[in-house]
Amino acid sequence: MKPADDKDNVSGMGCGEGGRNDIVVIGGGIAGMTASLALASLGHKVALIEKSDKLGGRAGRLGTMLPQMLRCSEIIGPMVFRVLGDRNIKVLLSSEISSIGRDDSGHFVEMDNGRRETGSAIIIATGLDTVPAGAVPEYGHGLRKGVMTLEELEERIASGGPLSDEVPRAIVFVQCVGSRTERRGVPYCSALCCANAIKNALLLKREDPGRDVTVLYIDIRTTGKGQEELYREARRSGVRFIRGQPSLVTEREGRLLVCGENTLLRELYELPADLVVLATGLRQPPSNLLLMDELEIAEGTTGFPLAFGSHTTAEGVFLAGSVKGPMDMPTAERDARACALDVHEHLVKGPRTASP
Ligand SMILES: Cc1cc2nc3c(=O)[nH]c(=O)nc-3n(C[C@H](O)[C@H](O)[C@H](O)COP(=O)(O)OP(=O)(O)OC[C@H]3O[C@@H](n4cnc5c(N)ncnc54)[C@H](O)[C@@H]3O)c2cc1C
Structure with missing residues (x-):
């Protein structure tokens, strides 16, 4: 296997040369890597372009993967190894x-x-990207110590670092931050956040059953494989679920205080917390909008590119994975395989007219 060259960050066939490929893949996450591997195995020459200094994408930075609760690195690591070692893929x-x-x-x-x-x-x-937590400023992200996003929590767990200065005894998850809102984020459900919050709530509870772990939600949506079972397990293990987003995260006597209304019981709550975790929505990154513009790809109703399977409105330009909208890793992988097949067909048979 030829590792990425430190000097010019290029690995694979034709290293150091710019050049002609069959396919250029943009984005080295699970979807980009899966599509590259599938096309390379069919004999096509692929250039895989990644803006960061490593392959793996978001999944490479996460801790534990749903629903099997495997370490993400166990899934991503071998895939990165295969990509870097493939003679048909230039990274x-x-x-x-x-x-x-x-x-x-x-x-x-x-x-x-x-x-x-x-x-x-x-x-x-x-x-895709997360909606900035500052979209809901009253939750104090960036202002109050101990307020972090779900992604930041995942990254801390993955790196094995401490979650906060003190060992957190009470942790509150807040769902739909910048999701399902017309004014301060995105109007649609981001689909992954409920299961991800439950996953982390359960991990924190398993680590220390004495911890007070609460999830504040609008609705719990656990539609993916194994997710409802995880939700049930979380409730059994003592994770508390309260319907009603907070109106404010403030501080009292040196601790965080989460204030809101339980909309089922019609009671106000005040929850002292050491850690408040905001499950921010998922959105089309602004940099993608630029790509879409330059490639003349039409936008769908949610701001993501309009897709007909893997096809876009621009001939020869295809989409793979969560650039189409929120999806979990197995779905992104399946989607990228389907995309590779569409691209193979395009290369072998020529363009087809996109149809809705
Ligand atoms: C907090 C959180 C927890 C999650 N937990 C789980 C879980 O437990 N189980 C699960 O199945 N899924 C989980 N997911 C979803 C999972 O992260 C995605 O399914 C997966 O990352 C999608 O892969 P992708 O390749 O489509 O996109 P990404 O992983 O986002 O990869 C995109 C890649 O493209 C690169 N890129 C972007 N723009 C450019 C550009 N202009 N030029 C070059 N490169 C570019 C990026 O740097 C990145 O490497 C979670 C998501 C979040 C936010």
Whole structure:
């Protein structure tokens, strides 16, 4: 296996050269890697462009994966190893796209380091973003110590670092922060947050059953495989679920205080907490909007690109994984395999007219 070159962050065939490929894949998360591996196994030459300095995407930074509760690194690590070792895949790390489009040579991607890659098809697998927690300022993210997002909690658990200065005894999860709102975030359900909060609530409770763990929700939506069972297990283990988002996270006597209304019992609550975890919504990253613009891809109703399976409204441009909208890892992987098949068909048989 040839590791990524430290100097120019390129690995795989044709290292160090810009050049002609069959496909250019943008985004080295689980979807981009899966599509690259599938196409490489069919004999196609792939250039995989990743803006950060490592492959793996969001899943590479998470701790424990639902529903099997496996370490994410156990799933991502071997996949990264296979990608870096595949002779048909050229990996370009730390590569910011400066220009993307179509000319006589097909699709081209130019990067700020001066490289240019071309291909007969492009796959966009750039994932999604979280709504900034500052969208709901009364929850005090960035202002009050002990208030963090669900993603920040996952990253701390994954890195094995302490969750806070003191060992947290009382932890409150707040759901739908910047989700299902017309004014301060995105209007749709972000689909993953309920199960993710439950997963982490359960892990914290398992680690120390004496902990006071509460989830504040609008509705609990656990539709994925194994998620309802996890929800049941969390309730059995003593995680408390209260319907009603808080109106304020404040401080009293040196501790956080979460205030709101239990909308089932019609009672006000005040919950002292050492840690408040905000499950922020998921949205199309602003940088994707730029890509969509340059590639002339139409936008769907939720701001994500309009997709017909993997096809977009631009010929030869395909989508894989959560760039289409919130989805878990197994779904992103399946979606990327389906995308690879569509791209293979496009390369072998030529373009097909996109149909709704
Ligand atoms: C807090 C949280 C917890 C989660 N927990 C679970 C779980 O337990 N189980 C589960 O199945 N799923 C979970 N998920 C969902 C999981 O993270 C996604 O399903 C998965 O990451 C989707 O993979 P992807 O490749 O589509 O996108 P990503 O993982 O986001 O990868 C996209 C990649 O594209 C790169 N990129 C973006 N823009 C560009 C650009 N312009 N140029 C080059 N590269 C670019 C990014 O750097 C990134 O590496 C969780 C999500 C969150 C937010």
